[in-house]
Amino acid sequence: MINSFAAHWLDQLDRMARESDKKTYLLIDGVFLDDAPSFIRQWPVPIEPQCALFYERSNANAAVLAASPWLLPYLSEPNQIDRLLAQCDALPAVICIRSHDDTPTLLSRLKRWTIVSCGDMQFNFRFTDTRRLPAIHRTLTLKQKLNLFGEHDKWTFVNRRGQWEHLEPLDEDVSQTIAKSQWEELRIPELNDDQFAVLLNDSEPDEIVAAIWAELPEGCVTRTTSSPADIYDYAQLALKHAARAGWVATPDRMTICRWLLEQDALERLTLLQDIERRTPDQTVEDALQNLEAASYMASRYA
Structure with missing residues (x-):
């Protein structure tokens, strides 16, 4: 249940990208698009299949790739970008990430969180669904947030009201302490029963x-x-x-x-x-x- 996006949401996206000293990415959840493969093919620059978060577990299955979230570089190409992103109107599918990480590094971090475990169960973790993203951000521990959202990345998403909303940044002093002393590479992140x-x-x-x-x-x-x-x-x-x-x-x-x-x-x-x-x-x-x-x-x- 999501409202139509605010009238100037694309202008605001372009302004966020221009004001940042970081690289701007869009995380687009293909499962909500009518034709995700066509959407990806029409992006202003060629997009490798590896940019699909489900790539490694898709076994080249087209249906799995079509339902995958995709990490795409944001480009200031108003005509083509605006036309494509208009297909996302009223969908819980658009996240803007501003990061110093290069594409392979950011992809590796995000892909690690597409599956999580809880007890003996494993399940898809649709953090790219913007309806679920705020609760996920509130519920994860600080250490888990560092692993998923990064230490200095800025995440902004289109919320249920159709407006851009910023995820609250991590406390810099605390995050640096944890990142230096406790950082772990989690193969399969784990949620406890209360989080689940x-x-x-x-x-x-x-x-x-x-x-x-x-x-x-x-x-x-x-x-x-x-x-x-x-x-x-x-x-x-x-x-x-x-x-x-x-x-x-x-x-x-x-x-x-x-x-x-x-x-x-x-x-x-x-x-x-x-x-x-x-x-x-x-x-x-x-x-x-x-x-x-x-x-x-x-x-x-x-």
Whole structure:
């Protein structure tokens, strides 16, 4: 759930690149593009397959490469670059990295983080999905941040509101100390259970909205007046109320989000504040009906 990009986002990108004394790269997540191979072929300079973060594990499979994030050099070629990047509008797919590292060095660091482990599991780590990037940055330890984001690199991404947002830089004194004394080359970075739970929870609103979207009435306020970023915020708040009321099962949480979004979400968020007062044996459906009934009676006798 991402808004259309701000009107001057490309001008702002060009300005960031010109103001930096570092090399500017774009990290473009091909999985969200309609035709990633064509996008890469049309870049103003030839792009080697090795610039795909999934290159080493693709076995030259075209589908895997098409779904890969790509590290591309930013070039001030307004006509061609602007036309290509316009394809990324409203997609969680654009990160700007300004770094002193050359392309092979930066690629090596980023590729190492495409797979992470947690306990006995290994899974794709889509840090290039800008919906997930802020939570990832908050959740990683300082040492992990150094390994992924670099000691002096500047990361900027297009957020859910369609605006450029800077990741908070690392504390220079602390990062230098860790980089000198504790730096490790991690073959497969490892997350602990708490980190994994936080990142899983961060993706829940997007997943639930995607699952229930087709069920919402065509003419409901959510569809006609709410921005994608607002819809995400509404779902996130609804899930927080559900958690406080003790509903943790996915079907119950989907029911609450569906109820919230099928009418005026802001009005129903106000009602949800009282859902925490439910009785222990009350179902989600009964609790929501009681909220509606109480609201109706209050408005009738106000």
